[in-house]
Amino acid sequence: MRRLIINADDFGFTRGVNRAIVEAHADGVVTSATLMANGPAFSETVQLANTVPNLSIGCHVVLIDGEPVLPPQTIPTLTASDSGAPRFRDGLKAFAARALAGRIDPQQIEAEAAAQIRKIQSAGINISHIDTHKHTHLFPAVLRPLLRAASSCGVRAVRNPFGPRLPLRSTQVLARPGLWARVIEVRVLHRFASKFRKAVAEEGFSTPDGTLGIEVTGALDETLFRAIAQSIPEGTWEFVCHPGYHDADLHAAKTRLRESRQTELQVLTLPDARKMLSAAGITLISYRDLNSSRQP
Secondary structure, eight states, X not given: OEEEEEEEEEETSOHHHHHHHHHHHHSSSOOEEEEOTTOTTHHHHHHXXXXXXXXXXXXXXXXXXXXXXXXXXXXXXXXXXXXXXXOBSOOHHHHHHXXXXXXXXXXXXXXXHHHHHHHHHXXXXXXXXXXXXXXXXXXXXXXXXXXXXXXXXXXXXXXOOOOOSOSSOHHHHHTOHHHHHHHHHHHHHGGGHHHHHHHHHHHTOBOOSEEESSTTTTTOOHHHHHHHHTTOOSEEEEEEEOOOOOOHHHHHSSOSOSHHHHHHHHHHTOTTHHHHHHHTTEEEEOHHHHHHHHOO
């Protein structure tokens, strides 16, 4: 049996991203989305959530490249002290180095993650799952406090950021030199996968068997989407996507994903996308469905 969750990240990032996610759900194959608690378009997202009751919504916990929910002075290992605006201090590489060196206070991670989850819940949204911006929870130092935060808020499902060893055929990777570095990077980080599975099992969380699409973030097109669909192993998997409209808000935002978001929207709303997945023996589900199936 092959089951697939298609999750759109960055709900709440811009109005154009919000509109694209709603369209990719209503007219396409997106089944779940994760919401940024301090995204610039958060308020609009709360209103939109009422129009898509079948969209499973989670919390996209942000610990880098954004603004915290808590006062920055209460989480100094996460925020920059010399910044005029309250922002997280690091990009991904610097965050990874400090996380691996044990220089980020786990209690501060737990407190900020819980604050983000509760902000969304306070807006009336029932959170089905959590993941993190740029997959920072693949680091063990982030994962444990993140799970504690989610558990304290009654959320018991989390993205498994580790994919299968060979998500794409080698010939497909070789044909895309721009993907080589990303694929190698993802495989190096795979060394944390066993610690992830151990922590999730000990904390009693539901999680898919792994994630697809991380390697092709920013490069996804119809060819790669079909290739991934045809390569999905047995089990329950999540496909990560970032649909959006490249409008003025997105152009001004701090992100490398601009034109690619609109390409992803086109892929996710292909007229035959559902037929393509069905022909490959894949059943679309949401995180809400995953939670229901894992309950005793």
